[in-house]
Amino acid sequence: MIVEENKRCSLNNEVISQKRLKRCQSEIFYVHSKSRDKRWQQRFNELVSFRIEKGHCNVAQRYPPNRSLGKWVHKQRDEFKRHLLQRKSALDPFRITALLQIGFQVSVDNLAEALWHDRFDQLLVFVKNSGHCRVPQQYSENRALGKWVHRQKHEGKKRLRGEKSLMNTYRFEALKQLNFF
Helix, strand or coil, X not given: CCCCHHHCCCCCCCCCCHHHHHHHHHCCCCCCCCHHHHXXXXXXXXXXXXXXXXXXXXXXXXXXXXHXXXXXXXXXXXXXXXXXXXXXXXXXXXXXXXXXXXXXCCCCCCHHHHHHXXXXXXXXXXXXXXXXXXXXXXXXXXXXXXXXXHHXXXXXXXXXXXXXXXXXXXXXXXXXXXXXX
Protein backbone atom coordinates (compact mmCIF):
# COMPACT_ATOMS: atom_id res chain seq x y z
CA MET A 1 0.00 0.00 0.00
CA ILE A 2 1.53 3.30 -1.00
CA VAL A 3 0.90 5.78 1.74
CA GLU A 4 0.28 9.00 -0.14
CA GLU A 5 -2.30 11.70 0.45
CA ASN A 6 -4.22 10.78 -2.70
CA LYS A 7 -4.31 7.02 -2.01
CA ARG A 8 -5.62 6.78 1.52
CA CYS A 9 -8.16 4.03 2.16
CA SER A 10 -9.46 5.29 5.50
CA LEU A 11 -7.96 6.93 8.55
CA ASN A 12 -10.92 6.90 10.90
CA ASN A 13 -12.93 4.05 12.37
CA GLU A 14 -15.62 4.05 9.67
CA VAL A 15 -16.77 0.81 8.15
CA ILE A 16 -14.28 -0.05 5.44
CA SER A 17 -15.72 -1.51 2.27
CA GLN A 18 -14.41 -4.73 0.76
CA LYS A 19 -13.54 -2.75 -2.37
CA ARG A 20 -11.33 -0.39 -0.38
CA LEU A 21 -9.62 -3.25 1.41
CA LYS A 22 -8.91 -5.06 -1.83
CA ARG A 23 -7.47 -1.83 -3.22
CA CYS A 24 -5.24 -1.57 -0.13
CA GLN A 25 -4.17 -5.17 -0.59
CA SER A 26 -3.32 -4.71 -4.25
CA GLU A 27 -1.22 -1.60 -3.69
CA ILE A 28 2.39 -1.96 -2.62
CA PHE A 29 3.62 -0.34 0.57
CA TYR A 30 7.28 0.59 0.36
CA VAL A 31 9.21 2.22 3.16
CA HIS A 32 12.64 0.70 2.63
CA SER A 33 13.86 -2.42 0.91
CA LYS A 34 15.46 -3.99 3.98
CA SER A 35 14.54 -7.61 4.69
CA ARG A 36 12.77 -6.72 7.95
CA ASP A 37 10.61 -4.29 5.97
CA LYS A 38 9.75 -7.05 3.52
CA ARG A 39 8.75 -9.28 6.44
CA TRP A 40 6.62 -6.46 7.86
CA GLN A 41 4.98 -6.00 4.46
CA GLN A 42 4.29 -9.73 4.19
CA ARG A 43 2.55 -9.80 7.58
CA PHE A 44 0.68 -6.60 6.76
CA ASN A 45 -0.64 -8.18 3.55
CA GLU A 46 -1.69 -11.26 5.56
CA LEU A 47 -3.53 -8.94 7.96
CA VAL A 48 -5.32 -7.23 5.06
CA SER A 49 -6.39 -10.66 3.76
CA PHE A 50 -7.58 -11.59 7.27
CA ARG A 51 -9.50 -8.29 7.46
CA ILE A 52 -11.17 -8.99 4.11
CA GLU A 53 -12.15 -12.50 5.18
CA LYS A 54 -13.17 -11.87 8.80
CA GLY A 55 -14.24 -8.23 8.78
CA HIS A 56 -11.86 -7.17 11.55
CA CYS A 57 -8.15 -7.04 12.41
CA ASN A 58 -8.39 -8.77 15.79
CA VAL A 59 -6.20 -11.78 15.15
CA ALA A 60 -5.86 -14.07 18.15
CA GLN A 61 -2.27 -14.23 19.38
CA ARG A 62 -2.24 -18.00 18.81
CA TYR A 63 -4.38 -17.98 15.66
CA PRO A 64 -4.13 -21.65 14.52
CA PRO A 65 -4.01 -21.14 10.74
CA ASN A 66 -1.24 -18.54 11.07
CA ARG A 67 0.43 -18.18 14.46
CA SER A 68 3.05 -15.86 13.00
CA LEU A 69 0.33 -13.39 12.05
CA GLY A 70 -1.18 -13.52 15.54
CA LYS A 71 2.18 -12.83 17.15
CA TRP A 72 2.89 -10.05 14.65
CA VAL A 73 -0.45 -8.31 15.35
CA HIS A 74 0.23 -8.52 19.09
CA LYS A 75 3.68 -6.98 18.52
CA GLN A 76 2.18 -4.18 16.40
CA ARG A 77 -0.21 -3.31 19.24
CA ASP A 78 2.71 -3.20 21.69
CA GLU A 79 4.76 -1.06 19.32
CA PHE A 80 1.78 1.23 18.69
CA LYS A 81 1.30 1.74 22.45
CA ARG A 82 5.02 2.51 22.81
CA HIS A 83 4.70 5.08 20.03
CA LEU A 84 1.68 6.69 21.76
CA LEU A 85 3.70 6.92 24.98
CA GLN A 86 6.49 8.59 22.97
CA ARG A 87 8.89 5.73 23.59
CA LYS A 88 11.16 4.15 21.03
CA SER A 89 9.04 2.12 18.62
CA ALA A 90 9.59 0.11 15.44
CA LEU A 91 6.46 1.71 13.98
CA ASP A 92 7.20 4.68 11.80
CA PRO A 93 4.48 7.09 10.54
CA PHE A 94 4.07 5.14 7.28
CA ARG A 95 3.38 1.88 9.09
CA ILE A 96 1.03 3.54 11.55
CA THR A 97 -0.93 5.08 8.68
CA ALA A 98 -1.05 1.76 6.84
CA LEU A 99 -2.41 -0.03 9.92
CA LEU A 100 -5.00 2.66 10.59
CA GLN A 101 -6.14 2.59 6.97
CA ILE A 102 -7.32 -1.00 7.29
CA GLY A 103 -9.10 -0.45 10.61
CA PHE A 104 -6.40 -1.72 12.98
CA GLN A 105 -7.35 -1.13 16.61
CA VAL A 106 -4.62 -0.44 19.12
CA SER A 107 -6.67 -1.55 22.09
CA VAL A 108 -9.18 -4.31 21.69
CA ASP A 109 -11.86 -3.74 24.28
CA ASN A 110 -13.93 -6.62 23.02
CA LEU A 111 -11.27 -9.23 22.39
CA ALA A 112 -13.50 -11.96 23.86
CA GLU A 113 -16.15 -11.24 21.22
CA ALA A 114 -13.58 -11.34 18.43
CA LEU A 115 -12.18 -14.61 19.78
CA TRP A 116 -15.68 -16.13 19.96
CA HIS A 117 -16.24 -15.27 16.29
CA ASP A 118 -12.87 -16.73 15.32
CA ARG A 119 -13.69 -20.00 17.07
CA PHE A 120 -17.14 -20.03 15.49
CA ASP A 121 -15.50 -19.63 12.05
CA GLN A 122 -13.18 -22.53 12.89
CA LEU A 123 -16.22 -24.59 13.88
CA LEU A 124 -17.85 -23.81 10.52
CA VAL A 125 -14.75 -25.16 8.75
CA PHE A 126 -14.85 -28.29 10.93
CA VAL A 127 -18.56 -28.81 10.13
CA LYS A 128 -17.92 -28.33 6.43
CA ASN A 129 -15.16 -30.97 6.48
CA SER A 130 -16.75 -33.49 8.85
CA GLY A 131 -20.49 -32.94 8.48
CA HIS A 132 -21.09 -32.56 12.24
CA CYS A 133 -20.33 -30.34 15.24
CA ARG A 134 -18.88 -33.02 17.53
CA VAL A 135 -15.36 -31.66 17.93
CA PRO A 136 -13.45 -33.82 20.44
CA GLN A 137 -12.42 -31.92 23.54
CA GLN A 138 -8.80 -33.03 22.98
CA TYR A 139 -8.96 -32.38 19.21
CA SER A 140 -5.31 -32.75 18.16
CA GLU A 141 -5.58 -30.49 15.08
CA ASN A 142 -6.96 -27.58 17.12
CA ARG A 143 -7.09 -28.08 20.89
CA ALA A 144 -8.43 -24.56 21.44
CA LEU A 145 -11.44 -25.35 19.24
CA GLY A 146 -12.11 -28.57 21.17
CA LYS A 147 -12.07 -26.73 24.48
CA TRP A 148 -14.20 -23.90 23.07
CA VAL A 149 -16.84 -26.35 21.77
CA HIS A 150 -16.94 -28.06 25.17
CA ARG A 151 -17.52 -24.70 26.92
CA GLN A 152 -20.21 -23.71 24.41
CA LYS A 153 -22.05 -27.02 24.90
CA HIS A 154 -21.89 -26.58 28.68
CA GLU A 155 -23.26 -23.01 28.55
CA GLY A 156 -25.86 -23.92 25.91
CA LYS A 157 -27.18 -26.83 27.97
CA LYS A 158 -27.51 -24.53 31.00
CA ARG A 159 -29.50 -22.14 28.85
CA LEU A 160 -31.74 -24.95 27.56
CA ARG A 161 -32.47 -25.98 31.18
CA GLY A 162 -33.42 -22.37 32.00
CA GLU A 163 -30.40 -21.86 34.25
CA LYS A 164 -28.22 -18.77 34.30
CA SER A 165 -25.74 -18.97 31.42
CA LEU A 166 -22.91 -16.85 30.07
CA MET A 167 -24.15 -17.53 26.52
CA ASN A 168 -26.13 -14.69 24.97
CA THR A 169 -29.09 -15.14 22.61
CA TYR A 170 -27.11 -14.29 19.48
CA ARG A 171 -24.49 -16.97 20.17
CA PHE A 172 -27.11 -19.50 21.19
CA GLU A 173 -29.08 -18.98 17.97
CA ALA A 174 -25.96 -19.10 15.78
CA LEU A 175 -24.92 -22.44 17.29
CA LYS A 176 -28.48 -23.75 17.24
CA GLN A 177 -28.63 -23.24 13.45
CA LEU A 178 -25.71 -25.68 13.15
CA ASN A 179 -27.65 -28.32 15.15
CA PHE A 180 -25.02 -27.81 17.83
CA PHE A 181 -27.23 -28.78 20.77
